[in-house]
Amino acid sequence: MKRAPLEIADVIMITPHLIADSRGYFSEVFKAAWFNEHIADAVFLQDNQSLSAQAGTIRGLHFQMEPFAQGKLVRAIAGRLFDVAVDLRGGSPTYGKWVGVELSADNGKQLWIPPGFAHGFATLEPNSIIHYKVTAPYSAAHDRGIRWNDPAIGVEWPVSSEAALLSDKDRQQPFLGQSPYYFHYRSLKQEA
Numbered sequence: 001m002k003r004a005p006l007e008i009a010d011v012i013m014i015t016p017h018l019i020a021d022s023r024g025y026f027s028e029v030f031k032a033a034w035f036n037e038h039i040a041d042a043v044f045l046q047d048n049q050s051l052s053a054q055a056g057t058i059r060g061l062h063f064q065m066e067p068f069a070q071g072k073l074v075r076a077i078a079g080r081l082f083d084v085a086v087d088l089r090g091g092s093p094t095y096g097k098w099v100g101v102e103l104s105a106d107n108g109k110q111l112w113i114p115p116g117f118a119h120g121f122a123t124l125e126p127n128s129i130i131h132y133k134v135t136a137p138y139s140a141a142h143d144r145g146i147r148w149n150d151p152a153i154g155v156e157w158p159v160s161s162e163a164a165l166l167s168d169k170d171r172q173q174p175f176l177g178q179s180p181y182y183f184h185y186r187s188l189k190q191e192a
């Protein structure tokens with residue numbers, strides 16, 4: 001496996017090694033010992049998968065409050081995604097900044113997004129399937145979101161506002177400035 005830090009230092013792109021032969025390939029897509037040594041000391045408690053039928057579907061930007069804040073290890077197992085992480089850690093030099101990468105079933109790349117970030121993605125092909133491991137279980141009561149196209153964050157989505165397909169919930173998420181409790185990692189912890 002190879003690791004490559006992105007513009008936000010703790011968000012890491014991972015490229016698993018692929019061993020090809022006449023049948024196809026074999027790849028270790030997750031190995032706890034390697035992950036803990038090279039990426040983060042994390043324990044994954046839940047695996048999630050979702051299918052988005054249409055290209056231009058946007059899910060996000062989502063996170064969970066403490067004590068259910070989630071680190072996420074994200075990959076595409078069908079189709080192509082533009083995957084985005086937004087730094088919400090109070091005191092971080094990259095607070096409010098975003099990073100985006102293309103994850104596809106073909107490129108096999110994975111994105112590690114630590115706790116303290118919001119996550120979202122846009123599908124670039126029909127029937128794209130995302131799979132992600134998370135470090136805390138789902139808790140509806142701790143589930144939060146920020147508006148996908150909040151100008152204060154300025155994610156450059158590869159989908160126009162007119163073409164974007166969103167859930168009702170995501171269409172109405174608050175903007176970054178609206179709810180101060182969101183954005184201090186420390187204050188998220190204090191709220192728990």
Ligand SMILES: Cc1cn([C@H]2C[C@H](O)[C@@H](COP(=O)(O)OP(=O)(O)O[C@H]3O[C@@H](C)C(=O)[C@@H](O)[C@H]3O)O2)c(=O)[nH]c1=O
Pocket residue numbers: 048050059060061062063119120121137138167169
């Ligand atoms: C996230 C989640 C949802 N659900 C349920 C709630 C709801 O009935 C249904 C769909 O939920 P949502 O609309 O929140 O699904 P979705 O918009 O796909 O939410 C996901 O978006 C991406 C960007 C993330 O980063 C995830 O953490 C998660 O927030 O699934 C679970 O049962 N377990 C879970 O872990």
